[in-house]
Amino acid sequence: MTTPSPRKVALVTGAARGIGLAVAKRFLAEGYNVALLDIENDLLRASVAALNDPANTLALHADVADAAAVAAAFAAAQARFGRLDALVNNAGIAVFKPLLDTTQAEWQRVMDVNLTGPFLCTQAAAPLMREHGGGAIVNITSISALRASTLRTAYGTSKAGLAHLTKQFAVELATLGIRVNAVAPGPVETAMAKAVHTPAIRADYHDTIPLNRYGGEDELADAVFFLCSPRASYITGQMLAVDGGFEATGIGLPTLRRDGSNG
Template sequence: MANPMPLSGRHALVTGAARGIGAAIARALAEQGARLTLVGRRLEGLQALAAELPGEVQALAADVADPAAVQAAFAQARERFGPVTVLVNNAGQAESAPFAGTSLELWQRMLAVNLTGSFLCAQAALPQMLEAGWGRIVNVASTAGLKGYAYVSAYCAAKHGVIGLTRSLALELAKKGITVNAVCPGYTDTDILTESIAKVVAKTGRSAEAARAQFTAGNPQGRLVQPDEVADAVAWLCGDGAGAVTGQAIAVCGGELM
């Protein structure tokens, strides 16, 4: 009989956890028995989610692109719940601009939150996982890490970097009991997408329904991915049953990349 609480006793840290995919991942891991540390820039939203979740949960404010803040958060997380053995690098941000209009500041911001943040958090978690002799790192990338999209060159470059980081680190850790994988959602029904639809409406004068259809057009299932669907894939990768799965970039996108 399958263990209903496969992550019982494990300490999982989720970045970008306050809303959307991150919140769905936090709920999925809590349901599987993990002790949870929720990390994000806005403490209030994290605390509200922590109050809803079962089990042991703490909320910590930190900018994942700030090395000192990351180290402090991981030290504080360990102090309460022990070594972090499950890391979900979910914090991310997407901004659009034509390539010619992409400023260096936008480029660096996309790299900082989407790629450097994953690097810093993995470096902070790794000593704790090596000490425990077991670990799971799941990077929430994007289908933009597996293909190109127009007008989001900086975001695509950052997410392609996340995939490369995932594969390289998986090879380094293959014999250490630690797996490293990426989950790559397509367009997902979150607040961030709602904001993107609003921007399309404001810029083009199209209806919200027409703008939404633009985002679902590339999905063979003709719909948006749901956050819980991404969370289910992440939760599976965090368990013992996925111990032979490492270095993979798993697309959760309704068949967009077939």
């Protein structure tokens, strides 16, 4: 029988880079053991090695849309650390294409990763959290869950579904002492944003974000950790937009409307 870790334990999906890796680092800094799960095995191993904390980290190679792989990953985390206190469903993919160019296979894969993945991971996490009196789950949705935009038919719909799934989880898991909330990032300085946001799109975002800048990965990690911490003990079923006020403006991006560029 596994002896539970004296430290709290967090599992973060999509943790090999970007927001997920920033979240993992924040949990480590707060004294947690952290299991980092990602589909990109080589990048995952390199990221975990770079953390240079082998006693308190665990790399889990898995596709969150694969039920058997998810079950095996959570069993490995349980075997290593003996408990689970926080789950961050961050793994996600995006297809930025016009509706008429989006294939059924692309649509399905986005739904499988962005919606079915958190469903499977939460099903696997809840029994482990229940063993130690509860825990906290944070789903990473998107501003695209709150407002429609060009080229996001699959992505935006999957994130809107995840926003509602957050509420379903919160209602059903409350009796187990498990809180479930969501963080909706606005434009964030990630590798993906740097790759696909043209100068014109970046200028549009700056014009429509009241705080007039992109967010930082560490700022997202701060919000996620807060929702998992005792300071959020009476918060469940909520979605926190971490977006510099972008969603509140209600204004679309003129560059995207004008020429259909990637966003």
